[in-house]
Amino acid sequence: MQLKRFRALVKHAYERVPFYHRKFRSAGVKPDDIRGFNDLCKIPTTSKLEVQECSLKDMVPAGVNADSLIKRTTSGSTGIPLTILVDGKVTDFYTAVYNRALFEDGLRIRDRMAVIADPRSFPKRRSIFQRLGITHYAYISIFDSVERQMALLRDFRPDVIKGYASSLFILAAELKGLVKEIEPRLVFTGAELLEENSRKIISSAFGAELFDLYACSEFSLLAWECEAHNGYHINADSVLMEFLDDEGEGVSSGEMGNVVCTGLFNYVMPLIRYKLDDLAVPTDDGCSCGRTLPLIRLVEGRADDLLVAADGRLITPTVFFPYPFDDLDGIRYFRVIQERMDKMRIEVVPRETSLKDNGLLERAEQKIKWLFGDSMQVEFRILDEIPLDKSGKRRKVISLCSKNRIKP
Secondary structure, three states: OHHHHHHHHHHHHHHHOHHHHHHHHHHOOOHHHOOOHHHHHHOOOEOHHHHHHOOHHHHOOOOOOHHHOEEEEEOOOOOOOEEEEEOHHHHHHHHHHHHHHHHHOOOOOOOEEEEEEOHHHOOOOOOHHHHOOOOEEEEEEOOOOHHHHHHHHHHHOOOEEEEEHHHHHHHHHHHHHHHHHOOOOEEEEEOOOOOHHHHHHHHHHHOOEEEEEEEEOOOEEEEEOOOOOOOEEEOOOOEEEEEEOOOOOEOOOOOOEEEEEEEOOOOOOOOOOEEEEEEEEEEOOOOOOOOOOOEEEEEEOOOOOOEEOOOOOEEOHHHHOOOOOOOHHHEEEEEEEEEEOOEEEEEEEEOOOOOOOOOHHHHHHHHHHHHHOOOOEEEEEEOOOOOOOOOOOOOOEEEOOOOOOOOO
């Protein structure tokens, strides 16, 4: 079934999507050349930079108006801002896949769920589950103070809490025993790499079982933990995941590989063999839970430092970016380096347009001061390139003052 869906998507992209028609022809590949999984390597991978530099009208099927589609904006783990297009059907499908994992992990009908996230990610319409009265949600802004978030949680008294790994870690570490007043049954984390130390602190503070979710803006939920906590089950019916070495060859079970994904249901903006810039370890081992979905044992590549405001508030990178920039189309790469609690340097690699002329940097500085306080000194550096770190990635946040801010 997975191969059938992949081949159908490839045929659609070749025939109707200008970007992939050119890409396939340049590689000398036609849809009929893909007969089995061993033929996947004939199709060249797609990088985030390629998608960013391509016009949206070339990423959608001929005859489809990109302006009529739903935009999902992501800054990406490597600091490359992207716009992903979906339609209503894809959105509903992603919601169903996401909720399937939550229900598998113990979410119950009529549970009260508190979602702590960036307000920009809050749904514009109620899901079918909400309209039917199956689930009850409270959306809490990540920009609220820790005290405000706790007050809202106490008022709502959720059965389930879902949020960014780092933001829930902040709640757990800063308020410690106070979070036990909430008493959720389940906690879901996502959006960032969940370190084992953070897992223990969050689970202990809330007194609840924690399940981590591996998701991204490009494909929604990729994989999820089950009750065995023995790795992450891949949603193989919605995404085809490959794990490649640096030469583009598939790695063996138990070996670390670069994550390459193909979304099997988004026909309005297909992403085929798309390099996610994450690392993971696939395994052929079965899971003790009995589910047959394939497993990955480790996900790396999303560990960014926490930012610190002048008053000591901790701000997660997932929330911060792309918050300051109201025109992501003008930026190729960016990186923020917080040198002190009152000093921040933002390195930007622009596109051809001048960022100084369009006032983007001035507006960004105003937003940063609103978030961090007027005492924050902001320095912008316009660069031709941002070098990779030793791991071969571009971390979008480097904080020199958050390492000792939280002591578990």
